[in-house]
Amino acid sequence: MAKRSLEKWKTYNSVFDEFTRRNLFRLQSQGIFEDMVSHISQGKEALIFLATTKKQNQEDKTNYVIIKIYRLENCDFNQMFNLLRMDKRYINIKRSKRDVIFTWAQREFRNIMRARSVIRVPIPIKQYYNILIMEMIGDNEPARKIKDDIPKYPQKFFDTTMENIIKMMKINLVHGDLSQYNILNNNEEPVFIDFSQAVPLNDVSGKEILFRDVDNLIKFFNKNKAKIKQAEIRETLLQEMDTTDKEL
Ligand SMILES: Nc1ncnc2c1ncn2[C@@H]1O[C@H](COP(=O)(O)OP(=O)(O)OP(=O)(O)O)[C@@H](O)[C@H]1O
Ligand SMILES: [Mg+2]
CATH class of the missing domain: 1.10.510.10 (Transferase(Phosphotransferase) domain 1)
Known part of the structure; x- marks a missing residue:
């Protein structure tokens, strides 16, 4: 059932290339999220979706997570490459489009992890290639x-x-x-x-x-x-x- 619902996103946007779709299925079958429920935002570089996660027990309210997907096609790869190279943590990054985008998502994940030690940020859950999954900020809907x-x-x-x-x-x-x-x-x-x-x-x-x-x-x-x-x-x-x- 949940798997089928992912199908409707197939035609949604160029971000759902075969590679991304396969990885979304993988994350879904690992139980990282249950079902994608809505499309929240479409930025220059990333698409943002709201997804449900499994309830832990009967009393649980439905939990939500945010899925941020960096577009493999539309990203401003040159700008990302230059910005990454200026960050001394990524000085040796290879000039390959995919590597740059995956590293970009990884850098965001790491940055949130670090920030999390001192301030309230969305709890990062998983980064997998160009996909970043994190806690939804907000009570029953995104703040x-x-x-x-x-x-x-x-x-x-x-x-x-x-x-x-x-x-x-x-x-x-x-x-x-x-x-x-x-x-x-x-x-x-x-x-x-x-x-x-x-x-x-x-x-x-x-x-x-x-x-x-x-x-x-x-x-x-x-x-x-x-x-x-x-x-x-x-x-x-x-x-x-x-x-x-x-x-x-
Ligand atoms: N953890 C979250 N909880 C609630 N809402 C979120 C969360 N993350 C993102 N959003 C919503 O999605 C929108 C876009 O997210 P974000 O700013 O991370 O990406 P973006 O600006 O589209 O990315 P880019 O700047 O690379 O184009 C936010 O403005 C916010 O409304
Ligand atoms: Mg933004």
């Missing part, structure tokens, strides 16, 4: 992005967001694509997602990327009634960098 579900108390929400950013700095990690599109509003708590571009803070452009992330957020929150002073935030970040530099 919305802050762009669509503006925080009730923007100043407080921003402060918690900054605390998260600083906690990540302490483990030498910068998100790299932080904006109102990649932060979910989970009952008025920020949850960062989409870690594919995260880099070590002590990479060549780590600090520049960190400032870019924070400037994006200041702009968004100030448009939504917060009163954040960019100079003060920069000062805080520079002080944190100083202590972090010594610790790393």
Whole structure:
């Protein structure tokens, strides 16, 4: 039954090439997910689906997971290759399209794992080639992005967001694509997602990327009634960098 339901995704998009389809079946038969139920989002590089997982017992509510599938055909492979090479963890990456995409998915998985040691992020469950499976953030449905579900108390929400950013700095990690599109509003708590571009803070452009992330957020929150002073935030970040530099 569950297997058959996967058939309907077959024609959905170019991402369901034979290779990806086979791997989805494999993950399904391993019980990593039960049934794909809806298509949530179609980004430039990845498709996102909601899937159910098996109930552990009778009282269990249905659990959901998120399946992120990097497109083998549509990815901007050259940009991925260049970004990966700049990350010193992947300096020796081969210039093969498939390798680059699989490594990209693997890097996102690893980045979420690392971030998880200090902040609330979706629990990563499995990465298999271009497929990434993780916990769904949200109660009975996926939590919305802050762009669509503006925080009730923007100043407080921003402060918690900054605390998260600083906690990540302490483990030498910068998100790299932080904006109102990649932060979910989970009952008025920020949850960062989409870690594919995260880099070590002590990479060549780590600090520049960190400032870019924070400037994006200041702009968004100030448009939504917060009163954040960019100079003060920069000062805080520079002080944190100083202590972090010594610790790393
Ligand atoms: N763990 C999750 N829980 C709930 N919703 C999620 C989760 N992961 C992703 N989503 C939803 O799917 C959307 C797209 O996810 P994500 O940002 O990871 O991919 P993307 O932006 O399409 O990828 P890319 O930037 O590579 O094109 C998110 O904006 C969010 O609405
Ligand atoms: Mg995104």
